[in-house]
Amino acid sequence: MTLTRTTTGAVDEMIDPACFRSVLSHYPTGICAITAIDDGEPTGFVVGTFTSVSLEPPLVGFFPDKKSTTFPKVRRAGAFCANVLSAQDEELCRLFAAKGADRFASVRWRPGPTGSPILERATAWIDCELEQVHEVGDHLLVVGRVVDLATPSADEPPEPLIFHRGRFGSYAPNHATPK
Template sequence: MSATAVAESFRAVLGHFCSGVVIVTACDAAGTPTGMTVGSFTSISLEPPLVGFYAAHTSSTLPGILAAERFCANVLAAEQHELARAFAARGADRFAGVDWAPGPNGAPRLTGAHAWIDCRVAERRAIGDHDLVVGAVEALAAPGGSEPLVFHRARFHGLRG
């Protein structure tokens, strides 16, 4: 397959891969929250506990997360698909009407999330047209009582539907 053919098929084919949906949040020094939806969240290491996510070099949100040096990965629950859309929108007040509370590291924990993972930024590395942000896990929990939100073929789904 030629490089052009691969590039043309890349998004369509990888859309067949199911991913979880996470909103990465942080607060700046003044306490102003910021956040973005990511579909590229992953566990990296058990010892030490590390997770990571990718953000485009062009992200206007990533600099605020990096400056905060701490973030919360909010794993969304199946019913939070509208929240995922809101945090993916550009130029909007993403926290308008959103219920959240600061975790011990200061990053917003979104109410109703399927799980949350508080992290310290451990590393940032440019890879292709994205940055990999590695987080050292400081605290985490899965409160229970919900199913996760997943993204498949450009649509949000619960595990059962």
């Protein structure tokens, strides 16, 4: 942590970005591929910042970097689908995270109600109309109104892909009954 002076002369504590990232890496996050159709073509990228925002109305959100070159395509589309990736989809995650990659060349998908791609391998999907975009620090807060959502019809869907302390992994449920 470093100290800096504000324009009023008060001392503010500045959080070191490396320390901030290290501490927050202890909070595991799920991985979603955000997909859309821009000018007739599928587009998408991954986020580890997807969250539920509201039940009534049903709203979700995610936080793309302001420098993202893919998010402007999602914004133009006016709709998106959040595809929850499974623990078996680390390679797919890396593909959707790669700059300049042809992300849909070998990925099977179908259009959702908004037209946004629902990835065949998603463990769950949430199709949304883009509701709001707010600037927050070096990211954007994107809020979507849920149009439709589902999980695979399997009795037990695959475990989600999780990012924790700089590594990919999966959720291992504790089968103990809560007291």
